Amino acid sequence: MSSVDTQQYLICPLTLQLFNEPVTAEDGHTYERKAITEWITQHSTSPITKKFLSINRLTPNCAIKDAVEAFKQQQAQSNILPSVSIADANANAASPSTTSTSTSMMATTSTIASTATMTTILTMTSTLTMATTSTRATTSTMTSTATMTSSSMTISTSTMAPTSSSTLGSTPQMPCASAEWSSTGITITSDLDSPHDIAIDSRDNIIVADTENHRLQKYFTNGTNMTLLTDIKAPSIFIDKYDNIYVTDAFGDEVRILSSNGELITIIDGSNISGSIVNHFVFDGQPCLYVDKNNTVYISDTGNHQVIKYYPNSTSGIVVAGGKGQGPELNQLNTPYGIYVDEINEIGAIYICDLQNHRIQKWLNGANEGITVAANDDQLDSPVSILLQSTADRMVMFISSFSANHVFKWIPYEQEAQSVIAGIGGFGDEANQLDAPRGIKFDKYWNLYVADSGNNRVQKFLFNTSSCDNSD
Structure with a gap:
């Protein structure tokens, strides 16, 4: 299984983030418990197959939970290339390197990180109708998780970023009144x-x-x-x-x-x-x-x-x-x-x-x-x-x-x-x-x-x- 397949396998199709509490529904697909519970409460049907679902029939998916934990441990032990933001790119352009060698190294690193990040975004973006994980998680998937490359780990780091305050549909608290x-x-x-x-x-x-x-x-x-x-x-x-x-x-x-x-x-x-x-x-x-x-x-x-x-x-x-x-x-x-x-x-x-x-x-x-x-x-x-x-x-x-x-x-x-x-x-x-x-x-x-x-x-x-x- 490729690293991209493994990424999709570990990500909830509703939240598009790594599983924290994965559960399998009657449609045979796995979701984050909180997300699918909210979905069923509002729609009563599967977001993928459109078949009727019951909150009472959600089953914990221990295999996927173990795979996520294995991935996190591997990630913590690896050197992860940072993603390059617009602000980072502007800062690099405004600060010339002291030597041509360091400039070349910075450019190479930025290119690798940018390529990995772009691949991530285009690959991981999905709709509510995307095909996702079935209930039959295998040990080989967990093994594949442990062999991911550093570029694929950069992908998952971005998926775990906190949700933007402007997209939550709620009123988040500001740092202070004098901001x-x-x-x-x-x-x-x-x-x-x-x-x-x-x-x-x-x-x-x-x-x-x-x-x-x-x-x-x-x-x-x-x-x-x-x-x-x-x-x-x-x-x-x-x-x-x-x-x-x-x-x-x-x-x-x-x-x-x-x-x-x-x-x-x-x-x-x-x-x-x-x-x-x-x-x-x-x-x-x-x-x-x-x-x-x-x-x-x-x-x-x-x-x-x-x-x-x-x-x-x-x-x-x-x-x-x-x-x-x-x-x-x-x-x-x-x-x-x-x-x-x-x-x-x-x-x-x-x-x-x-x-x-x-x-x-x-x-x-x-x-x-x-x-x-x-x-x-x-x-x-x-x-x-x-x-x-x-x-x-x-x-x-x-x-x-x-x-x-x-x-x-x-x-x-x-x-x-x-x-x-x-x-x-x-x-x-x-x-x-x-x-x-x-x-x-x-x-x-x-x-x-x-x-x-x-x-x-x-x-x-x-x-x-x-x-x-x-x-x-």
């Missing part, structure tokens, strides 16, 4: 035309809605990239906990759900909306997506001035905010853009960028009207994207203002922003400036990524770790 970021951004890519949104998967790969180029781009951590989808005008994207990609398509007023390598899983067409005064999505600008931990999909239906919720496997959406026509009243919205759902504190509360009303509205679960948590015509001039994060004692909003050319850090109910964390230089194309910023995301290290649409680039603002050194 700060670098005032100058690093350009990740500029080969774009008005990028509207970005997302970061569990392996720190960046997916960009290259909106006016009508394509979806994926930028790998080793500096390479690929086109996932063409012929799509994608204003917004979201990645769920299984690295599936949700994309709004302004051409068809629909939402496509894709696997991590761009294969179509299903489509939400928006033609059946319960409780709405309209019968179809109208995506105008950047309708935002949010997918919670239960795979419930929230969509800001911008042209109809409402937010729609779709439960898993549902063919009809439910209006959960707005839907009373365009206007400034508390039960109305005026061109809603970015949305974020609180899954930690006020469960199900939706925070909405109410663009033309220049405010952030919070709609509690089941409410008939919203609560204004931020409003300032100068600072909140056309808010288009929002992230909600928690600290030890408070909630913090991060808001992208399209017309003010800033990303703000804002405490709910305060009259003005606490600080500007990106675009401190205002309008422009310098490293400390932004032009019509749209989507924003954090990676697992709390670095901030901004879709700087007017400058046709994606900017990265590094988290200042020292800003939390003396915090309480």
Whole structure:
């Protein structure tokens, strides 16, 4: 058995990570216990064969668990080549070697590591319909595990990385309330035309809605990239906990759900909306997506001035905010853009960028009207994207203002922003400036990524770790 086969054998088809508690279901396939339990609770059927499954009939797969442990032990005893990130590549380019010999060695090592990492990503990416391990694990598989090469071990190291804070469908806790970021951004890519949104998967790969180029781009951590989808005008994207990609398509007023390598899983067409005064999505600008931990999909239906919720496997959406026509009243919205759902504190509360009303509205679960948590015509001039994060004692909003050319850090109910964390230089194309910023995301290290649409680039603002050194 090849090293790649062994990698797939040790990885759950749902989480795409090494098994921790592998169990075998009635369909003959092996999954991570927590992941398949959640799946069965929501769907009742196998993600691979579509046959009925029961949580009570999950059987521990001791052979695979032993194989994973053997692999981890072998990994700990081996010299593992590091993966080369975009930042590493830039750092190497900026720091010339003292001798030609060391330069050659660095280049060779980087090439080997990059090749291994790229092979990993292209090989290990899979959909929920991928074929996976059967119940009959063999001793020979465990033997193969112990003979893996160092390059194949680099592959598994990347699969065990923590899930990105921006993809969990929950509200992770920030390091501290006084957190700060670098005032100058690093350009990740500029080969774009008005990028509207970005997302970061569990392996720190960046997916960009290259909106006016009508394509979806994926930028790998080793500096390479690929086109996932063409012929799509994608204003917004979201990645769920299984690295599936949700994309709004302004051409068809629909939402496509894709696997991590761009294969179509299903489509939400928006033609059946319960409780709405309209019968179809109208995506105008950047309708935002949010997918919670239960795979419930929230969509800001911008042209109809409402937010729609779709439960898993549902063919009809439910209006959960707005839907009373365009206007400034508390039960109305005026061109809603970015949305974020609180899954930690006020469960199900939706925070909405109410663009033309220049405010952030919070709609509690089941409410008939919203609560204004931020409003300032100068600072909140056309808010288009929002992230909600928690600290030890408070909630913090991060808001992208399209017309003010800033990303703000804002405490709910305060009259003005606490600080500007990106675009401190205002309008422009310098490293400390932004032009019509749209989507924003954090990676697992709390670095901030901004879709700087007017400058046709994606900017990265590094988290200042020292800003939390003396915090309480």
